[in-house]
Amino acid sequence: MTAHVEQLEFQAEARQLLDLLVHSVYSNKDSFLRELISNASDALDKLRLEALRNKDLDVDISDLHIEIEVNKDPRVLTVRDNGIGMTRAEVVDLIGTLAKSGTAELRRKLRESKNEAASEELIGQFGIGFYSTFIVADEVELLTRKAGESEATRWVSSGDGTYTIESVEDAPQGTSVTLRLKPEDREDHLHDYTADWKIRELVKKYSDFIAWPIRMQVERITPGQDGGKETITVETQTLNSMKALWAKPRDEVSDEEYKEFYKHIAHAWDDPLEIITMKGEGAFEYQALLFIPSQAPFDLFARDAKIGVQLYVKRVFIMGDCEELMPRYLRFVKGVVDAESMSLNVSREILQQDRQVTAIRRRLTKKVLSTIADMQSGRPEDYWTFWTAFGAVLKEGLMSDADNREQLLRVSSFASTYSDEELTTLPEYIERMKEGQEQIFYATGQSREQLLKSPHLEAFKVKGYEVLLLTDPVDEIWVGSVPEFDGKPLQSVAKGEVDLDSEDETSEAEREEQAKEFAELLAWLKETLSEYLSEVRLSGRLTESPACLITPTFGITPALARMYRASGQTVPVGKRILELNPQHPLVTGLQQAHKDRGDDPSLAQTAELLYGTALLAEGDLPEDPAKFAALLAERLVRIV
Template sequence: MTTGIEQLEFQAETRQLLDLLIHSVYSNKDTFLRELVSNSSDALDKLKLEAFRNKDLQVDTSDLHIEIEVDKEQRTLTVRDNGIGMSRDEVVDLIGTLAKSGTAELRRKLREAQESAAPEELIGQFGVGFYSTFMVADKVTLLTRKAGEHDGTRWESSGESTYTIETVEGAPQGTSVTLHLKPEDTEDHLFDYTAEWKIKEIVKRYSDFIAWPIRMQVERTKPAEGEGSVAEVVRETETLNSMKALWARSKDDVSAEEYSEFYKHVSHAWDEPLEVVPMKAEGTFEYQALLFIPSQAPFDLFMRERKTGIHLYVKRVFIMDDCEELIPEYLRFVKGVVDAQDLSLNVSREILQQDRQIRAIRRRLTKKVLSTIQDMATTEKEKYRTFWSQFGRVLKEGLLSDFDNRDTLLAVSSFESTHSEDSTTTLAEYVSRMKEGQDEIFYMTGESRQQIESSPHMEAFRAKGFEVLLLTDPVDEMWVGSVPEFEGKPFQSIAKGEVDLGTEDEKKAAEAEREEREKEYADLLSWLGETLDEHVKQVRLSSRLTTSPACLVGDTFAMSPALERMYRASGQPVPHTKRILELNPDHPLVTALRDAHARHADDPTLGETAELLYGTALLAEGGELEDPAAFARLLADRLARTL
């Protein structure tokens, strides 16, 4: 019995994705079945765990399985499981809509996918593999009942703008997805998804490792038993998969294709794994792990709603699919499985946070992943470049939180620098190129390479040929303040503190010249300090400028303006830090201002010049004016008077 059929519209992003799926050309349609089997496997895992935790849940877990059923006459293919099932609300939320976060990112990716003809990557990135069914079906019907509930839900859609949903009484527990297949392509029998051989081939290739039996009714010819009798065609149930856990097998016994399909199963992704990391520990406590470093970053890598992607098993029993306690936050891109032998099955997140074994496993997994990345950086440069382009930004978060592995993280990190425009450099490579007498690793942070290279702070370093690291990721603003050095070489921002470049003799000569010139500019420096007191803490002569008239410099250990803005944007109040205004004593504007002040110290236009000098120094480094309109008016008035 059913009750009121309700017709609902897909959200706009879902309609776009469906249209993309139905009308695009795919390199491999077979993967729709992998997605359905993977979803069923997850549902069985969750039911097994829920039945263990909730003794009042009235469910039969004695024969959990996945069933595939084909009707050649009706051209339907059904994938059925007796797992956890879904409630009506879950069907609408999980099937009728996409994840509510990242919709703007999804729209951008949709446009890119249409232009590049790579939509299958999009499906994996956004975790919407269910929609791949519309590659092969004109209509999809889903029937489900959640364990513990009385009524089920039927969902149906032809992949257009709407879907129907209704409540169904007497529905079996679990979920069945029936695909009403598109007409058979008579020229290409490779895509006949009613053929027994085709189903078996797909399951063997993509889902052989699934822990639950995947069953299908197959035809068998029963030989004739005596003279005059004829062979008889009978149907019998066959299990299509071996159910062997890949993480329990030797690496030599597992093919690259098997690893690839297992990675896609546990991560719900479509890209190939960049690196496979198997582990096995014996002794005080035992566990096995099979981890993967992806080749492509998921779209939600920097979203709060993301999941870590490490599945926890205990003695091959599924416990949870996003065990945050097993991997640090900065390695959240790692996917895979950990199977512990000595944990209790009745384990919770709260218990895991305090568990000594889990903490030890976490330490070992972390070191193993980092050593794998280090090996990659040393021996497989191209693979490492791919890794860093996708995950370097998130890996650097570890420099703020993982003190035990900080040296390794520094060693595997690479950065843009003035040494090369088209490749990054490691810190070890930077140190190997340091000039004689150079004791510090010079760097500058900013929003982009172009902004940093255009900064006045770069002038002396460019003129004297000193290499500077160009740090443009937001996380760079934070870690450089907490990491003191690399291999005994301290980090030094070229936008902070004093700068003394050159040999010892050159530094002594420069210091003597600066003392002499400070006497020459003493009155101007004092007057500017008073005039710009609201903006700056000090005015002094610069040794870092060659072409610009002025720049703003922070104290050695002061917070940068960009970091101040980041804290304020996150709701944390921080006081505004005044910086130092440095003047280029050889710039015509500065010398003219010095002479004008000496002649007419009370000229009111000098104050305007001081404000313009400060404002242009702020703009030159990519900073933000407190009152842009006032600065524009002041500049326009001054220009008007010169015409």
């Protein structure tokens, strides 16, 4: 008996993506089975946990397992589990995963990928492993019933842009995925998914460590005695060892086993950069197996990006994406933590208050950071790969983790004016500081190229001071939380006062004389531009440009204000400071013109243009671009 049957279409982008999957052939088609087994394992974990939490749930968890069934004629492969199952709404939501997984971006990267291996990695990276089944199957059927419910759901698609979904009765608890395999390629015996040996090979390679038994019925042929007729019996075999890798000594596990385990728990296709094993003894006993990936997932900067660490208690799965075990700035770390003592009926609220979880989190964080430091000092190529993928995320910890801020600063790398290609660390910067230099100078902006052209850097380059070039959006925020490193204050080249001539014995007298000479011009400019400026002063940081804008020492930079506004926060933007280059012809000419004809309205227009060009020089726009353009056009007319 069936009811409530619907035939639906995939969304446009999802349909195009399915077309790419169905009509593309990848060298490692085998991976689809790993994806199905991983999903089944997750369903079994969730059912056991739900049974422990919900005593009223009427389910049998005495024999949780995964079953693989193979039929040669017709060519059908089924992977089923007796796990948590799904409701109709959850199945529909699963289909929506394609649309949620950055489909357009994935399609673009698939087109741009240069080889088949890169394409495979992208499929795993975007979290659509289930849909890799269409690479080997002409039709996929999913039959599922949620534990504790009577109605089941069947979903069927051939990957042609449509699918059917219907409610059914009398289905077993759990989920089965049935693949009607593509016609046999008689020249490609290595990818015959109806062969028992092939299934055993794939389970051993990819899923040997799964905690649940993976079973398959196989035929056993026994030769007859004295030339008698052979007998064929069918027996059920368990294909995997079910050994928890995190509980085994490091020297008893191969790198390949660790890599496959990482790919299983992270739903990833890349190899990890680093494998971290830990064992805590004493008051808080636990075992941990962590991985630092080599590639960033597509949702690394998404608001709902998950922490990648799973929590077990005495081998019992408690929860995935356990935010309490790892700070958000280490959300790229994947792995498992298995504690010896903790309530199995644990909730996130309990975890947040648990002293043991807090202690484990602290130790895991320090271990990950020390591992990154070892990579930085001993394996610079791997460290560069890590920093390119995760550096911007790691720097988020500079704002939120005061306890580990010193270590975070040490393992961080930055572009600087010292080298066009190589990054530098803060200890290396300090080693190169000029004699008498007390501050670590930095500049923030959208790109290295923009910063190198900034007026703020002119005197620093001329006088040989190295400046850090910080171009990640997070840099605008964390620099406000980090006052110093190793006793050296951090100083923005675009904030507060910077005196690069302090060691010059005659500079103080010269500056006083210049201040008197330009006093009237400075006062007039401050009054004329009072809508925008809190102060106008002479600059010690300009050598080529006529003027630049400075944010007060404790003010909010325009870039930071834009970031806050983009996130929906309202922040007051204070007036800025205009600094003038007393050696520039435009400034000296404006000073003379003000002496000669201070009441000329055109001088006020020149002041507006001077202010507007200072904004443009730092990559910003005048408050009224149309007005600025009109003033500039009027002035150009006079010239031509």
